[in-house]
Each structure stands twice: as structure tokens, then as C-alpha cells.
Amino acid sequence: MEVREVPVPEPDKGEVLVKMAYAPLNPSDINRLKSIGEDELAYFIPGLEGSGIVVRAGKGILPAYMKGKRVACNAAYSYSGTWAEYMVTKASRCFPLPGNISDEQGAMLFVNPMTALAFRNIAVHEKHKAVISQAAGSALGQMVLQLLQKEKITVINLVRSDEQEKRLKSLSGGIVINTNNPDCYSILREVIHAFSPTLFLDPVGGEMHDVILSLMPENSKSIIYGTLSGEKLEINPRTLIAANKTITGFFLGHFLQQQNGVQLLRMVLEARRFLSREHTIQVREHVPLEKVQDAIQRYMQNMSAGKFLVALHPDN
Ligand SMILES: NC(=O)c1ccc[n+]([C@@H]2O[C@H](COP(=O)([O-])OP(=O)(O)OC[C@H]3O[C@@H](n4cnc5c(N)ncnc54)[C@H](OP(=O)(O)O)[C@@H]3O)[C@@H](O)[C@H]2O)c1
Incomplete structure (x- = not known):
């Protein structure tokens, strides 16, 4: 893996641009890294879930609604993952975060909850x-x-x-x-x-x-x-x-594909309630992008010690 400067992606119809705050290292990220095809290597950006602020919106009602909101989000494309300062994703893969869920906890709203x-x-x-x-x-x-x-x-x-x-x-x-x-x-x-x-x-x-x-x-x-x-x-x-x-x-x-819209919404709302009122995911350390490779090694040696969060902006 290497950290590269690339142009900030533009959101298309139905998409948003998220200025990322945090993204966790999950076992699913490591599995994904192990399965990258030769053809994907040139453009692949890892990271399946995270949090941030929607700073730009493509055409559509949902992207317009999300603009300016602090969101939990997940990646829709292998060329735009959450381990990046900016990510383009589908607006439907973002969910606004209430004030009582921090950027850190919000970054882990989807996969495990x-x-x-x-x-x-x-x-x-x-x-x-x-x-x-x-x-x-x-x-x-x-x-x-x-x-x-x-x-x-x-x-x-x-x-x-x-x-x-x-x-x-x-x-x-x-x-x-x-x-x-x-x-x-x-x-x-x-x-x-x-x-x-x-x-x-x-x-x-x-x-x-x-x-x-x-x-x-x-x-x-x-x-x-x-x-x-x-x-x-x-x-x-x-x-x-x-x-x-x-x-x-x-x-x-x-599993999520098998749920209808109402069931999905109910689950996301419940995940949000669960993280805001009942459960706090243990965080071990914040790491900058440059230290992700090293963090993966340390995470694999003691996975129960809490999540590593990739901090994606200097203020974090
Ligand atoms: N299929 C899905 O859709 C889906 C969705 C979410 C999560 N998952 C899976 O759920 C699992 C847990 O994810 P997580 O994010 O909660 O993980 P996590 O917090 O990073 O913890 C991983 C845990 O697995 C234990 N572990 C690792 N290797 C083990 C082994 N060979 N035998 C027994 N225990 C072992 C670790 O114990 P030590 O501290 O002793 O290493 C640690 O307690 C992962 O396999 C992940 O891929 C699957």
C-alpha cells in the first residue's frame, strides 16, 4: 500500500462527495485487501465504512438532502474507499449522524452493528x-x-x-x-x-x-x-x-439486499440508537493514513484490544 495524491473525485447523479473524518480497520477490509485483483491495483482505495461531512452533491433529491450533513457512510466503488481524505459514494449509502454520536463511533455504524x-x-x-x-x-x-x-x-x-x-x-x-x-x-x-x-x-x-x-x-x-x-x-x-x-x-x-426499504430504515435507526444510548465500541488508537500498514500488523497481533481508526483530517 502507498499514500498517493489524486484529484478529488466529482459526484455524479445520485452520488455525494464526503470529506472523510474517520474510518476503522475491520477484518472485512483486510479480507478485501487480500483479494484485490491485478487489474484493480492501479486504482483501488481500501476502506468499507467511515464517517465525514457531505461537501458536494450530484444531481438528485437524496444527494441534495445529504449536502452539509455529518454522516456515517460506506463505500460504493473500489476506486473510492473510506481510507481517503475524500470519497465519492452513492447518497443512499450515507446516513445522517445525530449530535450524540461522535465521528469516531459513527465511523463504525454499519458493518458490525x-x-x-x-x-x-x-x-x-x-x-x-x-x-x-x-x-x-x-x-x-x-x-x-x-x-x-x-x-x-x-x-x-x-x-x-x-x-x-x-x-x-x-x-x-x-x-x-x-x-x-x-x-x-x-x-x-x-x-x-x-x-x-x-x-x-x-x-x-x-x-x-x-x-x-x-x-x-x-x-x-x-x-x-x-x-x-x-x-x-x-x-x-x-x-x-x-x-x-x-x-x-x-x-x-x-442480507441487506433481502430487506425492503422499511426494514432497512428500521435497522439503521436501531443501529444509530444502539450506538448513541447502549453501546460504545472500544477504540484503541487513531492513526494517520501513512501509518495504516503498520497499524494493520499491530491490529492483527491483538484484535480484541479495540479498533484502530484511520484519522483522515489533520484536526483529528
Ligand atoms: N459476514 C459478514 O457480513 C460480517 C460482517 C461483520 C463482521 N464479520 C466478521 O466478524 C468477525 C469479527 O469482526 P470484528 O470487527 O468484530 O473483529 P475484531 O473486533 O477486530 O475482533 C476480532 C476477534 O477475533 C478473534 N480471533 C481472531 N482470530 C481468531 C482465531 N483464529 N480463533 C479465535 N478467535 C480469533 C480475536 O481474538 P484475539 O484478540 O485473541 O486475536 C478478536 O477477539 C470477523 O471475522 C469479521 O470478518 C462478518
């Missing part, structure tokens, strides 16, 4: 009474925990360090299991027996997925939504056949 709300909706709609959440110390895992507890759904949180186990226990007072504990599976077996979780949310994959799903009751379902282990998902067919279990993938982009 909307995914956590989607999982809450799935858990409630499918009437799961207890859920297993893998990598539960993640920013997303903490939101899932808070939203499900509010619905009186039991959450069995899996983490991989003593530090995370302590931290999550103090935050939630709930069930937290350290997967690096040698007795992990016997503890998990007992907890599964006691609470009968029927939904497993997993961003890690690897062979543990099969072990956990096989311990769960008949008709259980798992959702794989990340590739944190970098390993293949190995499933014994008997796990699925014998007890009618299912595995599905989840990608927020697809």
Missing part, C-alpha cells in the same frame, strides 16, 4: 433460546451478547485467552469459555447439556466448528460469517445427516 442486529433478528425470529458465539470478545461479539441478553436469550461466549475470558465475564456476568483451556470440550459439553443452544455463530471456522455443532442438540443450525482461522471448514457429513443440522453462510451485503 447492522450484522449484530441481523443476528439478533435471526435468533428472535427462529426462536432460539440459547446461542453459542465464537470469537465473542470481538467488537461484533460484544454487540451480539448485549442484544441477545436484552431478548433474554442465553449466550455461551467462546474466547481464546484468559484475559478475554475475564474481561467478558466482567462485562456480562454470563457464560464464557476459553477454547485454549485443555478442558474446553468437557466444559462445553456440560454447558450445552444445561442450556441446549440451537444456534452457533462462528467467524472462525476450522475443525472446531464440526466438534461444536456435533455437540449441539438435534435441528441445530450454525452460521459461518468469517474466516478468522484461515482454515477450511471440515464437516463430518454425519454431523449434518444424523441430527438434521444445517450450516449456512452469512454476508451482511446479501
